[in-house]
Amino acid sequence: MKKILIYLATTLIILAAGAYLILNEKLPSGDNPQKADELANKMLKALNKTAWDSTNVIVWTHKGVHHFVWDKKNQMVEVKWDKNDVFLNLKEWNKGKAFSEGKEITDGQLDVLRGKAWAIFCNDSFWMIAPYKVFDEGVSRKIVKTEDGTEALLASYSSGGVTPGDSYLWFLANDLKPKAYKMWVKILPVGGVKATWDNWKTTETGAIIAQTHILGPMTITIENLHTGNDLTAVKVDATLFDKIK
Incomplete structure (x- = not known):
């Protein structure tokens, strides 16, 4: 029996290693940053980046489980999930407040919930506005030639969010x-995982945002999206954010 378990474990390790070698793609190096900037600007024009920059407030639901009210102008955000309701002041973290089942959290769990809300906000907002962030501070841009001869835009982040170093x-x-x-x-354990950007919506302020992403067997949805x-x-x-101003 022991030999069978060892055999099965070894087989699984070999299969996992094989799958990694097949699925994992090396990060392309890219070149021509000047041309990459030109392509990035064309993409931003197609998405009405000017409208996004002048948008002050965004509300949306991510995958039906995380709910957001983001006062972009004043740098405050409400993040709701499960029984939690967290208010973050992105300029002054000590003013952020958290509630669970309607009761304010004032003990050590406050920092835990604020940290989790921040991580959720960074991840979920990126799935919504990533194209608008290609000129953020710490981002480098390069052109990569694809197999069909077209040009793709490689954006690499040296800072920002909760996972700097991503491309x-x-x-x-x-x-x-x-x-x-x-x-x-x-x-993600493998490089080169692909996700679609579909179902584009022109919001009330004119910003254009994709509402659907297909990632392997998973669908990531952005619902109840409105801007103002x-x-x-x-x-x-x-008065939603008065308590943390």
């Missing part, structure tokens, strides 16, 4: 909107 290879459609990207990120110039424009109480 994304953007594939653009004929209208210059992203249709997919491949990822080289710390949270203030909280009342997205049907949110204007």
Whole structure:
């Protein structure tokens, strides 16, 4: 019996290693950063980056489980999931508050919930606005020639969010909107995992955002998406963030 278990374990290790070698892609090096900047700017124009920059408030639901009210102008965000309701002041972390089942958390769990809310916000907002972030501080851009002869945009992040060092290879459609990207990120064990960018919506402020991503067998959805110039424009109480100003 022991020999059979050892055999099975060895077989699984070999299969896992084989799958890794087959699925894992090496991060392409890319070149021509000047041309990459030109392509990135064309993509941003197609997505109306100017409208995104002037958008003050965004509300949305990520995969039906995480709910957000983001006051981008004043750098505050509400993150709701399960029984938790966390308010983050992105300028002054000590003002952030957390509630669970309607009761305010004031003990050591406060920092735990604020940290988790921050990680959720970073991940979920990136799935919504990643194309707008290709010129963020610490991002380098290069051109990668694809197998079919087209050009893809490689964006590598040396800072920002919770996983600096990640890279994304953007594939653009004929209208210059992203249709997919491949990822080289710390949270995934293999490089080159592909996700689609589909179901584009022109929001109330004119910003254009993809609402569906197919990632292998998983579908990532962005629902109840609305943008506005203030909280009342997205049907949110204007005093929502007063407690953490």
